[in-house]
Amino acid sequence: MPSPTAYLAMDLGAESGRAIVGVLDGGKVTIEELHRFRHEAEQLEDGLHWDFGHIRKEVFEGARKAFAWAKEQGLELHSLGVDTWGVDIAFLGDDGEFLQRPFCYRDPRNGPAFKKLVDTLGASALYEATGIQFMQINTLPQLIAQQDADPSVLERTSKMLFIPDLLHRMFCGSTVTEYTIASTSQMIDPRTRQWNIDLLQRLNLPTDFLPEIVPAGSVLGTILPEVAAQLGAPEGLKVITPGSHDTAAAIAAVPVGGDRSWCYLSSGTWSLMGAEIPEPCLTEAAQKASFTNEGGFSGEIRFLKNITGLWMVQECRRYLEAQEGKELDYADMVRDAEAGEPFRTIVDTDHGPFLEPGDMLPKIDAFARETNQPEPKTAGEAVRCCLESLALTYRRTLERLESVLDQKFEVLHIVGGGTQNKLLNQMTANATGREVITGPAEATAIGNILIQAYGAGHVSSREELRQIVADSFPTETYQPQDAEAWNAAYERYQSVCK
Incomplete structure (x- = not known):
């Protein structure tokens, strides 16, 4: 080379x-x-x-x-x-x-x-x-x-x-x-x-x-x-051709190290949580929990679940920009969310209307009314509602992943653009009770690049590819906090998701 x-x-x-x-x-x-x-x-x-x-x-x-x-x-x-x-x-x-x-x-x-x-x-x-x-x-x-x-x-x-x-x-x-x-x-x-x-x-x-x-x-x-x-x-x-599905490219670039059991979360417009397995899991439990068997770049199965992800926040931003007639800064929205009241409103991120574009804030208000919760009073509270609810969805998904595969995961690796949202990263550690390691944010492009190198014979294996990522990019680690408050919030979440 x-x-x-x-x-x-x-x-x-x-x-x-x-x-x-x-x-x-x-x-x-x-x-x-x-x-x-x-x-x-x-x-x-x-x-x-x-x-x-x-x-x-x-x-x-x-x-x-x-x-x-x-x-x-x-x-x-x-x-x-x-x-x-x-x-x-x-x-x-x-x-x-x-x-x-x-x-x-x-x-x-x-x-x-x-x-x-x-x-x-x-x-x-x-x-x-x-x-x-x-x-x-x-x-x-x-x-x-x-x-x-x-x-x-x-x-x-x-x-x-x-x-x-x-x-x-x-x-x-x-x-x-x-x-x-x-x-x-x-x-x-x-x-x-x-x-x-x-x-x-x-x-x-x-x-x-x-x-x-x-x-x-x-x-x-x-x-x-x-x-x-x-x-x-x-x-x-x-x-x-890399793993031409963006998630496959991103998961290829998870900087796994050591022998601790791990699962992954690709965080972006969609969030995708799962684990790598050698052969498809087609059990009744997998079907009922709505897990998917997609292809990994070196032939493994990406056993995962699609989750709405930051789509709801993006749609909140789009709605607010239309209402206010100006572009809004994403970082400012997250800061406002951080200052908002915790767990004021919790929603089911898989609720059908949330998956379709348009009018996200009115949809959140409608869900709050239907479930006898207070509506978010401010844009910051609406964004916080989305982030907290998403973190709780991650917990539910992780519990189901472990149940279906009969395996306990010690570490959750998060890659993709969503890793730049440090508030959501900490919420995810809090909600799941697991150590969260984030990075790289550009995992998809990095995976794309290194799979090309693999195809060219410049990288020899998936293991070498991941070692290159680990040696090249920093990661951040989040430890779970506030377990009592998040456990109480999870009980509320389960009640509104019925």
Whole structure:
């Protein structure tokens, strides 16, 4: 391996994207953010869609800046790779063009489709076939929704690709998908790690447009000459797929050390709590607790549960900005929350209306009235309500994780952007009664970068990858406090979640 060697991670969440270059040198990695952009779904006449034209433009701009920066630094840029949120797809025709703009997973049409799916197959059979948590956002309900709304789109589809697949295709022309992103779809047999064709045929869904599944670290090709010329990319730049599901990339970068038992929490718009296991867990207990069996970058199973996460806080911010006509600083909102009355209002973060965009504060007020609790009086109290309730949801999820796997976890590792919220980190330690270790905040991009290095043969194993992370980035440790108050709050939480 040339030393130092650089890799470009394009890391897209459900609200923002970044271009980050990682430089691997002497067993340590450093990162440099070169571009950041916001994006959001747009409500059109037929539903909620992603503006892929905007995403494409910003990703190309980020790549252009990264190539220029690497050249200025005298660095060899070896490869690029893309990770994004899961489940969302696009349908491409024979000409390679979109048959329609990609729908957003939060589109309401997925609700009836999900009910139809469960009614058709039955909950037990569906979980046994897929091992995936029952959520209306999954790709399978999206396909059913499309079939019900306009089956001609599926009939004309030559290739179905996930969002990171589309971006990889944009750079190198590939038309495959990567295992970790495909595993979010509810369309994979968790035992074989391949498409569950039998399941899809039972639902009368076409399967001829499904792409080949490749493992994380696969070299998809080299950058297209015309794209390289447009962006100023080095000749022969490789496109290597990371764990292209952002959570898979993030969990790859958990800086595990020692022999203590650990579980993880990827904290962002969504929070995902779970543990790594060698084979899928498809028990009745796992199904009833709504755990999911998604793919890890080196073939392991990420046994986890999706939790609403900081989405509620983000929606509070969006609502308040619309009301006040100005942008609000996230750090100021958290400071106001810290000053708010503890445990004034506790909500069920899995409550259906909280999962949909819009009017978050009125929804919290309505839940408070329905459960005979006082409504938050201030924006700070509303944000505190979200954070405390989320920490209590983490406790409930951890208890269920340990019960299903019959295992006790000593340490909770938190990675991702949510680690920057120190108030929530301490609340999580308090609520769970566990030692919490946070960092790195940029775990997704770091995992993306180091999985590219793994695919290039520059990193030998998952263990070496994690050691590089541990040697390169600091962590913070939080010890649980105020057990009596949090235990009392958890009893209230359980009562309002019934």
